[in-house]
Amino acid sequence: MGGDGLRLNMNALDYGILALYFVTVLGVGFAARRAIKTSVDFFLSGRSLPAWVTGLAFVSANLGALEIIGMAANGAQYGMMTVHYYWIGAVPAMVFLGIVMMPFYYGSRVRSVPEYLRLRFNRPTHLLNAISFALAQVLIAGVNLYALALIMQALLGWPLWFAIVVGAAIVLAYITVGGLSGAIYNEVLQFFVIVAGLVPITVLGLVKVGGVSGLMDAVRDSELGEAGLHAWEGTGSTDNPLGAHWLGIVFGLGFVLSFGYWTTNFAEVQRALSARNMSAARRTPIIAAYPKLLIPAVTVIPGLIALATVKGLGAEEGDLVYNNAIPLLMRDLLPNGVLGIAVTGLVASFMAGMAANVSGFNTVFTYDIWQAYVRRDRSDEYYLRIGRLATVLGVVVGIGTAFIAAGFSNIMNYIQTLFSLFNAPLFATFIIGMFWKRMSPLAGFWSLLSGTLAALATYLLYKGGIVHFNSDLEESFWGAGIAFVTVAVVALIVTPLTRPKRDEELTGLVYGMGGVDLKGDVLAGDAVWWRSPVLLGAIALVLSVLLYIPVF
Amino acid sequence: MEHHSERAHDPLVEETERERRASAAARLFDIRRVIGGLFVVYGVIVGLVGLFDSAADLEKAQGVRINLWAGLGMFAFGLLMLAWQWIRPAEPPTEEEARKA
Numbered sequence: 001m002g003g004d005g006l007r008l009n010m011n012a013l014d015y016g017i018l019a020l021y022f023v024t025v026l027g028v029g030f031a032a033r034r035a036i037k038t039s040v041d042f043f044l045s046g047r048s049l050p051a052w053v054t055g056l057a058f059v060s061a062n063l064g065a066l067e068i069i070g071m072a073a074n075g076a077q078y079g080m081m082t083v084h085y086y087w088i089g090a091v092p093a094m095v096f097l098g099i100v101m102m103p104f105y106y107g108s109r110v111r112s113v114p115e116y117l118r119l120r121f122n123r124p125t126h127l128l129n130a131i132s133f134a135l136a137q138v139l140i141a142g143v144n145l146y147a148l149a150l151i152m153q154a155l156l157g158w159p160l161w162f163a164i165v166v167g168a169a170i171v172l173a174y175i176t177v178g179g180l181s182g183a184i185y186n187e188v189l190q191f192f193v194i195v196a197g198l199v200p201i202t203v204l205g206l207v208k209v210g211g212v213s214g215l216m217d218a219v220r221d222s223e224l225g226e227a228g229l230h231a232w233e234g235t236g237s238t239d240n241p242l243g244a245h246w247l248g249i250v251f252g253l254g255f256v257l258s259f260g261y262w263t264t265n266f267a268e269v270q271r272a273l274s275a276r277n278m279s280a281a282r283r284t285p286i287i288a289a290y291p292k293l294l295i296p297a298v299t300v301i302p303g304l305i306a307l308a309t310v311k312g313l314g315a316e317e318g319d320l321v322y323n324n325a326i327p328l329l330m331r332d333l334l335p336n337g338v339l340g341i342a343v344t345g346l347v348a349s350f351m352a353g354m355a356a357n358v359s360g361f362n363t364v365f366t367y368d369i370w371q372a373y374v375r376r377d378r379s380d381e382y383y384l385r386i387g388r389l390a391t392v393l394g395v396v397v398g399i400g401t402a403f404i405a406a407g408f409s410n411i412m413n414y415i416q417t418l419f420s421l422f423n424a425p426l427f428a429t430f431i432i433g434m435f436w437k438r439m440s441p442l443a444g445f446w447s448l449l450s451g452t453l454a455a456l457a458t459y460l461l462y463k464g465g466i467v468h469f470n471s472d473l474e475e476s477f478w479g480a481g482i483a484f485v486t487v488a489v490v491a492l493i494v495t496p497l498t499r500p501k502r503d504e505e506l507t508g509l510v511y512g513m514g515g516v517d518l519k520g521d522v523l524a525g526d527a528v529w530w531r532s533p534v535l536l537g538a539i540a541l542v543l544s545v546l547l548y549i550p551v552f
Numbered sequence: 553m554e555h556h557s558e559r560a561h562d563p564l565v566e567e568t569e570r571e572r573r574a575s576a577a578a579r580l581f582d583i584r585r586v587i588g589g590l591f592v593v594y595g596v597i598v599g600l601v602g603l604f605d606s607a608a609d610l611e612k613a614q615g616v617r618i619n620l621w622a623g624l625g626m627f628a629f630g631l632l633m634l635a636w637q638w639i640r641p642a643e644p645p646t647e648e649e650a651r652k653a
Contacts, residue, residue, distance in 0.1 A: 013601060017594065024590050028583070037576035040568050046577025050642075053583060109565050119562055185583045192587055192629070196594070200622050207614040335609035337601040337619040341594065341626075371564060380571040 005319035006154040006327050014340030021193065021344045022170060025351070028189065029174025029182040039383045042179035043363040044111060044274045049181075051280035051531075053188055055287025058271040059295075060187035063194055064144055064353015066416075068299055068346070069151070073322035075296075075303020076313060078241040079219065079228025080551045082300045087544040088254040090292050093262035094285040095537035101263055102272060102533075104434055106281040107516040108508045111273070113266035114368045120433050120501075120509045121444030123372070128448060129426065130368035133266060134361055136419040138394045141357035142401020143415055148350035149402065154319075155327055155343065164402045167347075171355050172395040175362070176388050180274055183359040187271075190348040191291070197345020198298035201326065204333040205305035215301075218308035228304070231551045243471045252477025256484050260423030264430055267360035278518055279526040282533040289540040293547060302326055358398070362390040417476075421459055424480035425451025428487035436491075437510045441501060443494035451487035455479045584637040591630030599623020 008014075036042050074082040110116045114133055118126035145164055152163035174182040209215045219228045227234055227241050234240035235249060244253075262268060262285070272284035306313055306325035309332070313320050319328075330342050366387045375382075401415075429448045433439050458479040461467040469475040508515030519527075529535065602620030610617065 013597070017597065020590070020593065024586065028586055031581055035576050035578070035580035038571045038574050040572045041575050041577050045580070046572065046575040048575070048577035048580065109569055111565065111568055115565070119565075181577070181580055185586070188583055189587055189590065192591065196591075196622070196626055196629075199625075200618050204614055204616060204618055207616055333613060335605060335613050335619060337598045337605075338613075338622045341598065341622065367564070367568075376564075380568075380574075 006324060006331060007157055008155045008327075008331055008339060008343065009336070010156060010339065010343065011336045013336055014343060017337075017340030018344050018347065021348065024189070025170060025186050026173055028185050029178035032174075032178030032181040032185060035181055036179050036384075039366070039380050039387060040111070041181070042384050042387050043359075043367065044270070045179070045181040045184060047274055048276045049184065049274050049280070051275055051283040051287055053184060054271045054275045054280065054284040056191045056291070057184040057187035058268060058284050059288035059291045060191040060194075060352045061268055061271060061356035062292075062353075063191065063295070063349050064356070066144070066147055067353070068194070068198070068349050069147070069323055069326060071296070071299040072303040072306070072325040075300035076307040076325045077303075077322045079224045079304065080231045080300070081240065081242040081244075082303070083231055083296045083548075083551065084242075084249055084253055086292055086296050087547055088249065089258040090262065091289045091540055091544040092254060093258040094289040094292065095540055096259065097263045097269070097272075098282045098284065098286040098533050099537050101430070101434065102282045102285070103278065103516045103518060104509055104511075105269060106273060106275070106278055107518075111367045112364050113264055113269050114364055116430070116509070117433075117444065117448075118368075118372065120506070122441035125429075125441070125445040125448055126368065127373065128445070130364050130372075132419075132422055132452075134364050134369060136422065137267060137357040137361035137364070138397040139401050139415050140419065141354050141361070141394065141398035143405055144350060144354040144357065145398055146402040146405040148347070148354075149406070151327065151346060151350070154324075155330075155346075160406055161403075164399060164406075167350065167354070168395050168399050168402075171351055171358060172392065175355060175358055176391045179387070180270070180359050180363075183355045184271060184274060186355065187352050190352040193341075193348040194345045194352075195298065197342040197348075198302070198326075200334060200338045201302050201329050201342060202298050202305070205302055205309070205329055208333065209305055209308050215304060215308060219304055222307050223314075224307065228307075229551065231548060233552060238470055238474075242473065244473060244477075248474065248477045252481060256424050256427070256480040257420075257476065259431075260427035260480060261420075264423065264426045266364060267356040270360055270363060277521040277523055277526065279522055279531065279533065282518075283531065283536060286533055286537045286540060289537075290543075293540065293543055299326075302329055305329065354398070358391060358394045361394040362387050365390040365394070417459065417472075420476065421455040421479065421483070422452055425455060425483040425487050428484045429491075432488060432491050433510070435511045437503070437506055437513060438495055438500050439491055440495050440498040442498040443491045446494050447487040447490045450490045451483040454486040455483035458482050582637055582642050584633045588630045588633030588637065591626045591633065593630075595623045595625070595627025595630055597623070599627060 040046055071082060105116060108119060110119060114126055114130040117129050145167055148167045149160045149163035152158045153160050174186060206215060209218050216229055220226055224241055235246035238245050272281045275281040275284050303325045306329055310328050314322055334342055366383055370386050371383055425448055428451055429444060433444055462469055462475045469478060503513060506513045598619050602617055602623050605617060605619055
């Protein structure tokens, strides 16, 4: 970025608001320490949290740095089509996770998503997934940290290294001390602070452009034109801002990509595993779907407002890149006071994202790598200690990654893309394994491995210019689809040649094998009809369809 | 309630479940108090600033007294959180639940 163009006019009041937030976040971490005695307290909050807490943490864990900044940027660049990332590209997968998959995750008492693979298939499948997940989390935490530092540098003039160290130190402190409870409680707080920061930007922006109709006129006059106001119109071909056909949107984004991300990403699912009973665990992603439906109002709309009000937005580099849509609006519209709230909201979103990665990492590192393969049969206190050390390790590697990314900024894009390649084959392996009891342990391993390699190969062939796609987005749709099919085909070939697991080993892990109890642990109050996961999920799906109507 | 025994068994998972008996998670405080407190404080600070916004501030914010409104909004939300906690405090686990956990 460079230059002083984005520098905000922060005064003592704004810094006071930011400082008060830092103090509160640390306070929550230290106060959560009282509730940690066992490893399950540290890694899964003792499976004791109510659904509204885990649900808001679930959505917050996804509201990281790159999400808010990136979706506003997409709003400015692609217009209303960006809502696909929320309504078809998130909500159905979240509802599916809650209704269909959560009974197996929560009911089998596994402590992580990779652990499900160990019980359902075998140790090699488990190790493959545990290592790739752990690696992905620390590297992505570093990317988040670097993005935070870039924003702090541009907006507040902080040196890059200082912002990296301060951000990392605070996250490190509240997770090492407060464990997952510290992370989750702060995520709930962060959710509200993020919203409080984004709403004034949206309101003032709408006032500036003359309300909703003024915004629509302004978008029509912009380079996006009429197409910027429609989500589906023009998707009969790829001649639309996103360059995507409706088939690609429905199957690529809506099915393979989004199900891959939401249903198998332990940084998300961990929030649900910490819920206090089966009903709360199932409602976790479904409760999260409701804010997810509405978040475009404070990301995509500001993106469009920036497009309409900031002259020259969309430059290749410099201050006017799309990614600066929200920072530019903050600079232009917010007086001191709400400015401090907005900066705090942005910082909160970076921390929420990084904390999700770090708390996912320390759990998988401890339970799935250290306990399962390195040091078995130690006391619970021992693993609790390892978990705290793993947190430090994860943050230190994250800081290292952030500094590497600062030296080679392209690296962050590659890291993101690289790990998104793992999602689709993982989802395919899970979904086939959950519903086809015959699928053998060896088939699980070879499916996951070959699916991942297929996604990787598609990506490399595209980058090498050997295979052609219209856009990176199209490549990701196709890559995910190819990976999915590869997993299915390999599973069909390997399964008949290898030995399946015995039925009693699959109880509670596979559909139709029994052992899943949806009601056994229900608490008084959770049985009322309006807390039914199926009902709440169905309403979320209907809303996601209805919301499309005004922007069809 | 012996539904636990129907699950597939795994020594590592079972051990963690056994340790959960010693869990201290019930001692976790209520986050609604923290959210409510922080937003009440933010609301008062930003709202008060809003009363004294300069002409330049108002012009920047398109003539909207945004600090005042945002302050009031945050203050009301903070109070709502505190009221929710006060009206429906977190239930401590019943004896039977405590035994299960």
